[in-house]
Every structure is written in C-alpha cells, then in structure tokens.
Amino acid sequence: MNIEKYSIGIGDRFGRAGAAQMRAVRSAEALGTVVVPVWNKSFREHSLIGTRPDDVRAEADAAVRGAEWRHPYHVDADHIGLKTVDAFVDASDFFTLDVADFIGHAAPDAAIATFVSDMRSLRKTVNLRGVGAPLEVTDAMLERVGRQYLHAVLEASKTYRHVAERRGSRDFIAEVSVDEAAEPQQPWELFFILGALARADVPVQTIAPKFSGKFLKGIDYVGDVDVFAREFEAHLEVVEQAIAVFGLPPSLKLSVHTGSDKFSLYPAMRSALKKHGAGLHLKTAGTTWLEEVIGVALSGASGFRVVARVYREAVGRFDELCKPYATVVEIDRSRLPSPAAVEEGTAEQFVRLLRHDRGCQDYSVDVRQLMHVAFKVAAEMGDEYRDALGSAAQTADRCVTDNLFERHIRPLFIDA
Numbered sequence: 086m087n088i089e090k091y092s093i094g095i096g097d098r099f100g101r102a103g104a105a106q107m108r109a110v111r112s113a114e115a116l117g118t119v120v121v122p123v124w125n126k127s128f129r130e131h132s133l134i135g136t137r138p139d140d141v142r143a144e145a146d147a148a149v150r151g152a153e154w155r156h157p158y159h160v161d162a163d164h165i166g167l168k169t170v171d172a173f174v175d176a177s178d179f180f181t182l183d184v185a186d187f188i189g190h191a192a193p194d195a196a197i198a199t200f201v202s203d204m205r206s207l208r209k210t211v212n213l214r215g216v217g218a219p220l221e222v223t224d225a226m227l228e229r230v231g232r233q234y235l236h237a238v239l240e241a242s243k244t245y246r247h248v249a250e251r252r253g254s255r256d257f258i259a260e261v262s263v264d265e266a267a268e269p270q271q272p273w274e275l276f277f278i279l280g281a282l283a284r285a286d287v288p289v290q291t292i293a294p295k296f297s298g299k300f301l302k303g304i305d306y307v308g309d310v311d312v313f314a315r316e317f318e319a320h321l322e323v324v325e326q327a328i329a330v331f332g333l334p335p336s337l338k339l340s341v342h343t344g345s346d347k348f349s350l351y352p353a354m355r356s357a358l359k360k361h362g363a364g365l366h367l368k369t370a371g372t373t374w375l376e377e378v379i380g381v382a383l384s385g386a387s388g389f390r391v392v393a394r395v396y397r398e399a400v401g402r403f404d405e406l407c408k409p410y411a412t413v414v415e416i417d418r419s420r421l422p423s424p425a426a427v428e429e430g431t432a433e434q435f436v437r438l439l440r441h442d443r444g445c446q447d448y449s450v451d452v453r454q455l456m457h458v459a460f461k462v463a464a465e466m467g468d469e470y471r472d473a474l475g476s477a478a479q480t481a482d483r484c485v486t487d488n489l490f491e492r493h494i495r496p497l498f499i500d501a
C-alpha cells in the first residue's frame with residue numbers, strides 16, 4: 086500500500102464532519118488535483134472525547150461511500166507507540182509511529198557500533214544536495230547521531246513489527262514522527278535517521294520532523310518564514326536522496342504536523358513542492374472542530390448559548406485543558422475576555438475573536454488556542470453539544486468545507 090503524492094490529515098472530533106470534509110477534496114479533484122483524505126485521531130484525542138478507532142473507520146467508510154470517491158483514503162492511528170497501538174490495529178491502515186520521547190536516550194553500545202560500521206560506506210556519497218557545505222562524515226559524527234536517534238529508530242521498528250504481526254501483513258502505511266521532540270532535526274540528521282530506519286527494516290512512507298519555529302494549535306506559524314522555507318526545501322531534497330541511497334519506498338515524503346492554519350508558510354511550501362515535484366502529507370485536526378464551533382455559534386441564539394458555555398468552562402478549567410497540549414499551545418491568559426463579557430456580547434462578536442482571520446482586528450490567538458483544546462468540555466456536554474451541532478449542520482458544514490478547501494488545500498496543493 087503506497088501513500089499518494091498529496092494527502093491531508095483531517096481530524097474529526099465529533100465524527101460528523103466526514104461529508105463536509107469530502108466535499109473539500111472533491112472540489113480539489115474537480116480542479117484536477119487528487120488530495121487523499123486521511124482521518125487521523127490520536128490515542129490522546131480518543132481518550133479525551135470518549136471515541137474508539139472503530140468509530141473513525143466507520144465514519145471514513147461512510148463519508149467516502151457517500152461522496153463516491155474513486156481514489157484511496159486512509160485511517161491514521163495518530164501518534165501511537167507500543168503501549169497504545171493495539172486498539173488501532175484493525176481499524177487503521179496508516180500508523181504514525183511516534184518515537185519523539187526516545188530521542189536522546191542512547192541505544193546499547195553494541196547497536197551503536199553496528200550502526201556506525203554499517204554507515205561507513207556512505208562516506209563517499211555525503212555531498213548532500215540542499216544541505217550546504219559537504220558533510221564531513223566521521224565515526225565520531227556517526228556515533229553522535231547513533232546516540233541521539235538510534236534508540237528512537239529501534240523503537241519505531243519494534244512498533245512496526247508488532248503492527249505487521251498483529252495484522253498478519255505489512256500492507257499498511259508507516260509514518261515515523263519526531264515532531265514533538267524538544268529540538269528541531271537538521272536536514273542532514275534527517276538523512277541519517279532515514280538511513281537508520283531503512284537499516285531497521287521500517288519502510289517509512291511519511292516522516293514528520295520537528296521544524297524550527299513554533300507550530301502551535303490552530304494559529305499561524307510563529308517564527309522566521311524564510312528560515313523555515315530554506316529548511317523545508319532542504320528536508321525535501323534529503324528525502325529524495327534518502328529514497329535513492331537507502332532504497333526506501335519511492336512514495337516517501339514529508340509529513341507536517343500541526344499543519345493547519347500555517348497560512349504564512351503555504352506559499353513557500355507550495356513553490357518548493359512544485360520545484361521538486363515532491364509530495365506532502367499535511368496533518369490538520371482541530372481546525373475542523375473550530376469551524377464547527379463557529380457554525381454552532383452562528384446558528385442562532387441557543388447555539389450561541391452552548392458555545393458561550395463551552396468558553397466559560399474552558400476558562401475555568403484552563404490548566405487542566407492546556408496540560409496535555411503543553412508543548413503546542415501558548416496562551417496569554419490575561420488577554421482572554423471574561424466569560425460574562427462573551428455571554429453579554431453577540432455570536433458575531435465571539436466569532437470575530439475566534440475565526441482565524443488575520444485581517445480582523447478582533448481576532449485573538451488566545452481565544453482560538455483555548456477553544457482548540459476545549460473540545461473535551463463539549464464532549465462532556467454530551468447530547469447538549471451534539472444536538473446543537475446537529476441543528477447547526479448546514480452552517481457548520483459550510484464552514485468546514487470552505488476552511489479545508491479555500492484556506493488549506495487550494496494554497497498548498499493547487500495554486501500556481
């Protein structure tokens with residue numbers, strides 16, 4: 086099973102946006118670009134919301150059938166490891182092996198020594214395109230890379246083999262993610278990580294590095310766009326060379342996590358993809374939930390009351406809600422409006438705070454990030470939230486489709 090050139094990870098917290106999400110990829114298809122949908126939901130999201138991997142599979146199958154989609158689609162067991170993968174084995178055909186936590190923990194000395202000797206043959210081929218100056222590969226350098234990354238690679242290999250055994254087949258897509266690591270990986274490091282994965286017999290098809298700058302939930306990139314653009318292009322070149330040098334699957338491509346709403350990066354990413362003819366997987370998840378919230382708020386007085394209640398609870402439970410997302414949200418609490426002020430205002434005023442519209446003076450990155458992690462509150466409200474979402478379906482679905490297509494798929498995968 087090979088991943089297609091362009092794919093988009095689409096989360097769906099409440100499992101009812103599938104049809105609206107399919108309309109977005111159908112719009113791309115109508116313009117001649119196939120962007121394959123991949124429903125991703127992590128163990129963390131399932132536990133916070135009380136859903137199971139089988140629910141995602143059922144939703145994806147139904148959405149795809151309903152849309153008469155003739156291309157592939159996938160269900161991603163997002164950010165799993167050996168401890169969490171079992172519940173996903175049957176429902177998923179895409180597995181994101183998250184090994185960020187194992188970076189920096191040294192593998193056994195003997196394993197490192199074998200890695201160093203296996204990689205020695207590469208000395209003549211390390212004029213890596215895209216990386217700048219030729220790489221001075223020495224045993225000491227390989228050993229440093231081994232100490233930093235080999236343990237993580239071996240862990241990915243263990244989880245990969247476990248999934249293959251449980252499924253009785255290697256016919257699934259393996260992603261390896263290190264995006265939640267403390268430090269970004271340099272492109273040349275990515276080259277050796279990919280080499281180590283090939284050596285450990287992991288046919289990785291998408292790799293999610295940590296890029297420099299901040300990738301925060303639901304808001305734009307925070308950092309130097311030019312630095313990112315150079316780094317992104319170097320990573321693309323490294324991936325291309327790793328396929329050739331290490332015999333990795335030709336479908337191997339980059340995966341960008343927390344990739345929604347990074348509007349200032351998409352033009353540079355688009356032009357690099359075009360220049361190199363490269364593919365990409367973009368993971369988005371919470372952006373769909375936020376569009377649903379906007380739809381509920383705008384659907385009428387009772388919808389707005391439900392959303393205002395979610396906000397009130399979220400402010401009250403700030404620490405609890407932010408904790409699981411500590412590395413990917415940065416909220417200035419002092420800039421949040423009081424729940425009373427939101428309740429006294431109008432739905433339109435709240436939506437101006439929440440909607441990711443960089444041209445709007447009222448837009449608040451703080452409100453948006455807080456609402457991003459507040460889906461747990463809505464899940465706990467049970468039928469009250471689900472009914473509100475049901476009644477708001479028309480508005481919410483339109484928001485979901487437009488956001489995915491106009492603001493994500495079009496600038497990243499289609500625009501000239």
Ligand SMILES: [Zn+2]
Pocket residue numbers: 164262264265342343
């Ligand atoms: Zn991630």
